[in-house]
Amino acid sequence: MLHTRLCDLFGIDYPVLNAPMGGGDAPAQLAAAVSEAGGLGLIGGTTMGGAEWLVAQIRLARDLTDRPFGVGFISHLPNAAELMAVALREGVRIVAHSFADPSPFVEAAHDVGAIVLCQVRTVDDARRAASAGVDVVTAQGTEAGGHTGLVSTFPLLPAVVDAVAPVPVVAAGGIADGRGIAAALMLGAEGVWLGTRFLATHECGTSDAYKERVVSATGDDTVLTDLFDIAVGMPWPEGVSGRAIRNRFVERWESREDELRTWAIEHRDQYRSLGGDTEVAERAIWAGEAASFVTGIESAADVVRDLVADAADVLTARPATVLRNP
Numbered sequence: 001m002l003h004t005r006l007c008d009l010f011g012i013d014y015p016v017l018n019a020p021m022g023g024g025d026a027p028a029q030l031a032a033a034v035s036e037a038g039g040l041g042l043i044g045g046t047t048m049g050g051a052e053w054l055v056a057q058i059r060l061a062r063d064l065t066d067r068p069f070g071v072g073f074i075s076h077l078p079n080a081a082e083l084m085a086v087a088l089r090e091g092v093r094i095v096a097h098s099f100a101d102p103s104p105f106v107e108a109a110h111d112v113g114a115i116v117l118c119q120v121r122t123v124d125d126a127r128r129a130a131s132a133g134v135d136v137v138t139a140q141g142t143e144a145g146g147h148t149g150l151v152s153t154f155p156l157l158p159a160v161v162d163a164v165a166p167v168p169v170v171a172a173g174g175i176a177d178g179r180g181i182a183a184a185l186m187l188g189a190e191g192v193w194l195g196t197r198f199l200a201t202h203e204c205g206t207s208d209a210y211k212e213r214v215v216s217a218t219g220d221d222t223v224l225t226d227l228f229d230i231a232v233g234m235p236w237p238e239g240v241s242g243r244a245i246r247n248r249f250v251e252r253w254e255s256r257e258d259e260l261r262t263w264a265i266e267h268r269d270q271y272r273s274l275g276g277d278t279e280v281a282e283r284a285i286w287a288g289e290a291a292s293f294v295t296g297i298e299s300a301a302d303v304v305r306d307l308v309a310d311a312a313d314v315l316t317a318r319p320a321t322v323l324r325n326p
């Protein structure tokens, strides 16, 4: 059975976390299902619904599971502190920050006994997070779906482990099966945080068309781009771009970023409201290189169960084949 320090810290069975995917992609149903299956569910706390949505989601998750779960935030946005305060007031005791210096958030969380995670994309940011006093650092490689940096998980993860020791590190980006989990643990991670693998689950908040596109895609189909962020007029911190499945919108606008920046407000509003048939071709279908391993729509509980069983198999079987006696 997989067991690391993080299981004891969070009070969970397996060190497998779902990524707190914003915009409603990681709602209460997903977080609760992952927690019920023995992992740690994280609600993506940043959505257009603000505090009211978040309160309803936390209460729903609590109706669905008695196990620990947390909430994650897109922390460079101005409402991050307010949303974290709402989560803490609702009794959430695990919070995750990303895309910002976590310093402004740590004290308020620790004051009520909450555990703070911070997702980073560089070794410098990992050091900054550890100095700020976070309890767990998540090292996110560029293979990740959604917004991410430029360094791959394989070199980033052990460098972050070394830089922040003894703070435990969770690996994110490109992990979607037992082999990936085993590799992350070998590189020094004490847990894994998966987004793309959970996109095609019944509990994920994305549309059916989105899920089907992730299932049909492979890692070769993804692109790291700023085009979608420019289109909706939402800037991200320096060094952060979004990984999505290449589509008609990317084909049309690639290398024409400056032109896209001149879009009128009405045009942006019109773009934001595109849905239905046009969603997959025109909007951002955020997904990572691990799309290659997403081959069907299943329940989040099945995903957690398979991941844990496969990782245990790999960790048991591989040494026997690699360390064969002469």
Ligand SMILES: Cc1cc2nc3c(=O)[nH]c(=O)nc-3n(C[C@H](O)[C@H](O)[C@H](O)COP(=O)(O)O)c2cc1C
Residues within 6 Å of the ligand: 019, 020, 021, 022, 023, 025, 044, 046, 072, 073, 074, 097, 098, 099, 119, 140, 143, 144, 145, 146, 147, 172, 173, 174, 175, 193, 194, 195, 196, 197, 199, 286, 287, 288, 289, 290
């Ligand atoms: C659809 C989607 C939405 C995401 N939204 C967020 C978010 O709101 N906040 C965040 O910290 N990370 C977000 N991420 C990134 C994840 O936290 C995580 O780093 C990533 O999914 C890990 O890589 P993987 O997709 O290969 O599993 C998102 C990822 C995806 C695929």
